[in-house]
Amino acid sequence: MFDRLRWQLLLSYLAVFTAILGVFAIAVRLVFGYSFRQSLSQELVILAEVAATHAEIQNNRLIVGDDFTDRSLALPDRKFEWFDRQKRLVDKVGNLNLNLPLNIDIPVQFNKYPGQNPDETISAVVPIIERDNRQQIGYVRITQSLESLDRTFHQLDIGLISGMIISLAISSGAGIWLTRRAMKPAISSYQQLQQFTADAAHELRSPLMAVKTNASTALKYPNGIRSGDLKKFTAIASATEQIINLTEDLLILARAEKDCRSDKLHQSDRAIEQLDLTLLLQQIAATYRSQLDAKSLEFDLTIQSNLSVRGYISSLDRQAMPLIGRVFINLIENAIHYTPSGGKISILAHQIERQVEIRISDTGVGIAANELERIFDRFWRGDRSRTRWAGGSGLGLAIAKSIVEQHQGSIDVQSKLGEGSQFIVRLPAIFSSS
Secondary structure: OHHHHHHHHHHHHHHHHHHHHHHHHHHHHHHHHHHHHHHHHHHHHHHHHHHHHEEEOOOEEEEHHOOOHOOOOOOOOEEEEEOOOOOOOOEEEEEEOOOOOOOOOOOOOEEEOOOOOOOEEEEEEEEEEOOOOOOOOEEEEEEEEEHHHHHHHHHHHHHHHHHHHHHHHHHHHHHHHHHHHHHEEEEHHHHHHHHHHHHHHHHHEEEEEHHHHHHHHHHHHHHHOHHHOOOOOOHHHHEEEEHHHHHHHHHHHHHHHHHHHHHOEOOOOOOEEEHHHHHHHHHHHHOHHHHHHHOOOOEEEEEEOEEEEEEEEOOOOOOOOHHHHHHHHHHHHHHHHOOOOOOOEEEEEEEOOOEEEEEEOOOOOOOOOOHHHOOOOOOOOHHHOHOOOOOOOHHHHHHHHHHHHHOOOOOEEEEEEOOOOEEEEEEOOOOOOO
């Protein structure tokens, strides 16, 4: 129980931390991308303005000075272009092999050309102004490939993803350590409460048995008891029986959970051995024949032969009921109680690969869908149709789940309100030598 809760806390912590890291990484990526593009745009505009100063009009023609065009100012992924007032190309510098139409309406623009190389560029266009009369005589355009920018972004993405993975790995280790420390007080308190419950139930057995014995003795001789006192003794005996059942169930549940936590195959007064599950189910079903007949319930028993599992038995009384038998007793009693007269109860047991599956079904009142996940809680009370009956402790299903988990198995339920319920128990199978 606590292991599952610990993992749930750890996964919740990691999910929140992953979301925070993801938001942070996306924000860094967007801010970095915007800043880098803005910086590149400003750089290209400045370079275009510098290139514009090296152009002049001679004989009504735009001339670019040799002192600029002869220099290698353009990078391999960058190109300078000069245009006259009619947008005709006059000169160019650079190795970028792109012939793009001049667009003077947008000073800086990003261009995409699917299928070309490069497939994405940035261009900056500035007008050329004559120094003497301050008239526009042409345009300068500088174009640069964004491949280097894409490589930078790719490296940034790798860095961010690697950082997230490393951070999550470190956080996982730290989370495991923190959840263990956080759960220690809760586990300690739960174990103390469980020990108190077991001790209290054990200590209550003797006085309760004394009350039960005296009440039973008095009821054996009703002639010496006044009629009013006879009802009181009957109520005392009934209440005592219910409390004894409750203490026995608390002891079984506390011990089953303790054994499950200790994860030991052998206890001081208990051993684990191979059980003939086929015979065990047949014996348990036989004990309820009279109750089934009394309620006119149809009973279908289909059990595969030679079903074997490993189960706990008492080392002190090897003829006593194996612990796993309590599971089927609780489930059958529930089915009998919640199935009205004329209904049907069925038990199907067979082996599926490496598991033995036992299905106990009834056509009773059923369980509401919103209550299915709570039925294995202690003292669970559903709607009025499924409240505890006289003599029930409300711990039957909790005990069944604890015992099944102690045997390395699982228990599930399928139910529809008004149609009935089906409990499915799965246990590790033991294969016969034959």
